Amino acid sequence: xxxxxxxxxxxxxxxxxxxxxxxxxxxxxxxxxxxxxxxxxxxxxxxxxxxxxxxxxxxxxxxxxxxxxxxxxxxxxxxxxxxxxxxxxxxxxxxxxxxxxxxxxxxxxxxxxxxxxxxxxxxxxxxxxxxxxxxxxxxxxxxxxxxxxxxxxxxxxxxxxxxxxxxxxxxxxxxxxxxxxxxxxxxxxxxxxxxxxxxxxxxxxxxxxxxxxxxxxxxxxxxxxxxxxxxxxxxxxxxxxxxxxxxxxxxxxxxxxxxxxxxxxxxxxxxxxxxxxxxxxxxxxxxxxxxxxxxxxxxxxxxxxxxxxxxxxxxxxxxxxxxxxxxxxxxxxxxxxxxxxxxxxxxxxxxxxxxxxxxxxxxxxxxxxxxxxxxxxxxxxxxxxxxxxxxxxxxxxxxxxxxxxxxxxxxxxxxxxxxxxxxxxxxxxxxxxxxxxxxxxxxxxxxx
Numbered sequence: 288x289x290x291x292x293x294x295x296x297x298x299x300x301x302x303x304x305x306x307x308x309x310x311x312x313x314x315x316x317x318x319x320x321x322x323x324x325x326x327x328x329x330x331x332x333x334x335x336x337x338x339x340x341x342x343x344x345x346x347x348x349x350x351x352x353x354x355x356x357x358x359x360x361x362x363x364x365x366x367x368x369x370x371x372x373x374x375x376x377x378x379x380x381x382x383x384x385x386x387x388x389x390x391x392x393x394x395x396x397x398x399x400x401x402x403x404x405x406x407x408x409x410x411x412x413x414x415x416x417x418x419x420x421x422x423x424x425x426x427x428x429x430x431x432x433x434x435x436x437x438x439x440x441x442x443x444x445x446x447x448x449x450x451x452x453x454x455x456x457x458x459x460x461x462x463x464x465x466x467x468x469x470x471x472x473x474x475x476x477x478x479x480x481x482x483x484x485x486x487x488x489x490x491x492x493x494x495x496x497x498x499x500x501x502x503x504x505x506x507x508x509x510x511x512x513x514x515x516x517x518x519x520x521x522x523x524x525x526x527x528x529x530x531x532x533x534x535x536x537x538x539x540x541x542x543x544x545x546x547x548x549x550x551x552x553x554x555x556x557x558x559x560x561x562x563x564x565x566x567x568x569x570x571x572x573x574x575x576x577x578x579x580x581x582x583x584x585x586x587x588x589x590x591x592x593x594x595x596x597x598x599x600x601x602x603x604x605x606x607x608x609x610x611x612x613x614x615x616x617x618x619x620x621x622x623x624x625x626x627x628x629x630x631x632x633x634x635x636x637x638x639x640x641x642x643x644x645x646x647x648x649x650x651x652x653x654x655x656x657x658x659x660x661x662x663x664x665x666x667x668x669x670x671x672x673x674x675x676x677x678x679x680x681x682x683x684x685x686x687x688x689x690x691x692x693x694x695x696x697x698x699x700x701x702x703x704x705x706x707x708x709x710x711x712x713x714x715x716x717x718x719x720x721x722x723x724x725x726x727x728x729x730x731x732x733x734x735x
Contacts, residue, residue, distance in 0.1 A: 288413040289315045291601050292405050294397040295420030297324020298587040299578030301381050303418050303594030308388040310602035315414070316390055317397035317407050322378040325422050325579075326587040329441045332377055334464055336370045338619040341471040345621060353649060361473060363449040370444075399548040402573060416573045416601045419561060420594070423540035423579040428456065428514060431536075436520045438535045440465070450474050452531040454522045456514055458485035460618045462537035463497065467620040470506050477507040477529050479522070484510055486618065489668075490630050496670055497624060500652055504621065542580050557582070565608040567597035575601065589614055613685040617675035622653045625678035628666030628685045632658045635691075635714030639671045641721050643702040648672060655711040657681070663688050664712070677705055691715055 291307050293300045296318030304316045321328040347357050385392055395408040399419075405412045425439040433439045438446075440461050443453075453469055455462050458480035470476045478501070480487065484494030485501075485508060498508050509524060516523040521530050542560040555562040555570040560582025567575045575597040578590035592609060599607035615627040636656040639645040653671030657664060667681040684694055691712040699706050710719045 288403075288415060289313050289391075290414070291315075291416040291418060291598070292317065292397075292412055292414040293418040293420055294399075294405065295324060295422060295578070295580075296322045296381070296392075297420060297422055297578055297590060298326050299590030299594040300324065300418070300420035301385060301594075302591040303420065303577060303598045304385060304390045305388050306595045306598035307602055308390050310598065310604070312598070312602050314388075314390045315393060315412060316385060317393045317395060317405065317412075319394065319396040322381045322385075322392075323374075324420075326590075327374060327378050327381065329444060331587050332374055333370050333444050334461075334468070335619055336373050337366075337468045337472070338464065340366060341468045342621065345471050349649060361449070363472070364447050367444075367447060398545070399552060402552050402571060416575065418567075418594075418597055418601075419544075419569075419574070419576040419580055420578045420590070421543045421580050423560075423585065424543050425536070426539055426541050427536050428517070428538060431517060433536070436532075436534050437517065438533055440535070440537060443533070443535055446533075450532040452476075453533045453535055454479065454529050454531040455535045455537060456522070457537035457539070458482075458494075458508070458510070459488065459537060459539075460486065460616075462535075463501075463618055463620050465535060465537065466501065466506055467504075470501075470504060471621065475507075475531070476505075477509065477522075477531065479509045479512050479514065479524055479529075481513045482510065486624070489626065493624060493626070493668055493670065496653075497618075497620060500622060500670075501620070540579070540585065542582055544580060565596075566600045566605075567593050567609065568600065583611070584614060586614065586616060610686075613682050615678045615682040617678065619675065622650070622671045623674035624668070624670050625674035626666075626668035627678055627682045628658070628664075629660070630656075630658055630666045630668055632660040632665055633715060634658050635711050635716070635719070637707045637711035637714055637719060637722065639704075639707060641710075642704060642707045644704050644706070645672065647702060655707050657691070657708070657711045657715065659691060659715050662690055664691055664694065667708075667711075669708075671704070671707075673704055677708060680705060680708060 290312040292315045293304050294317050304314050308314045397405050397407045400406050427433050452475040454477045455466050456479050466476045466478045484491045485498050486494040512524045521528050560580050561576040563576050577593035577597050579585050596607045596609045613628050618624040638654045640651045645651045650672040655669045658666035664684050695709045695712050713719045
């Protein structure tokens with residue numbers, strides 16, 4: 288009998304398996320659609336590969352301004368092939384990690400028979416604990432199905448050619464990423480969002496700033512716009528007909544749960560996913576759920592941390608809990624967007640036009656903005672090159688409850704982009720070194 292069987296080999300599932308094995312557990316992991324789950328196979332990794340290649344295209348195109356004359360000929364079929372090779376290599380690496388930790392891997396679809404039994408490949412697997420990590424799947428518009436000209440975030444990655452034009456419905460994180468990447472690669476993009484700003488789950492100034500840069504890059508952004516109808520390759524929006532070769536729907540995902548199985552074992556759930564506590568335990572003591580299936584965050588790094596917490600509780604570390612106070616998130620557009628913490632309160636900001644490193648890179652679009660509450664750094668967002676690489680410092684500072692002076696009192700190397708994070712923090716007090724003197728200080732100096 289296993290100590291734990293995990294259903295789903297995404298970031299949450301395989302992290303949970305490895306952590307449980309590290310703590311001495313006898314572990315089995317079941318996965319039916321490729322190791323690494325949606326993140327590695329159909330989400331984070333393939334899209335970030337395309338983002339990296341798109342960034343290369345963008346920078347080579349911009350190089351003409353600086354005396355570097357170059358021409359790009361895109362072989363999209365080869366690009367997709369290399370993307371799939373990268374996915375395969377990373378999935379193989381995950382499998383190697385699992386095997387090196389002595390974890391049994393079963394390839395197939397797992398079904399929960401009881402609180403201690405799972406059926407897979409016509410075999411019953413016995414276990415003391417079960418972790419459900421089956422993720423989510425994309426949903427289409429009401430009364431519509433994916434297929435033909437209507438693509439999902441999965442099927443667009445399976446195309447062997449670059450569409451000449453794409454209408455993207457939904458300007459959340461995924462919609463904005465796909466719009467940015469395929470625009471740079473050469474598709475004509477129309478981005479449609481029903482709310483009054485793109486990235487509607489974030490504060491409006493982030494959406495408005497990103498929309499400005501998207502528009503400058505040639506993306507046709509339509510906010511306050513709802514899809515009235517789709518006829519073949521025509522999307523009717525606000526009485527206007529928008530024609531494109533393909534239509535990509537990015538309007539959300541649903542939890543991949545088997546309601547009958549959960550009902551049979553008494554696990555509570557709602558329309559967003561399985562209900563869990565801060566130890567990732569469900570309403571049944573030996574059943575856990577992690578990742579997107581919990582309906583809280585569709586972020587691979589959150590799933591991975593939830594997997595660690597679940598494994599530690601299963602293996603007897605009862606004080607292990609999940610902390611959501613400072614979860615960072617990144618959106619890989621051009622420029623990138625990253626944010627963490629609470630985005631309100633006393634603030635400071637620093638435009639990347641004033642950054643020496645950004646000027647050397649020839650990429651000065653964006654800013655860093657930070658928020659303080661009761662003398663402690665409480666939130667930050669970054670719009671700019673490599674925002675996803677910089678936000679980790681802000682997340683650590685918020686988690687450690689550091690004062691702004693703790694951070695800008697630490698010497699940062701020059702010239703680098705994180706220097707701008709320091710200046711944004713100093714700007715809370717009107718003391719930024721690399722911004723002109725203002726007529727009036729923003730607030731009392733931190734030096735008393």
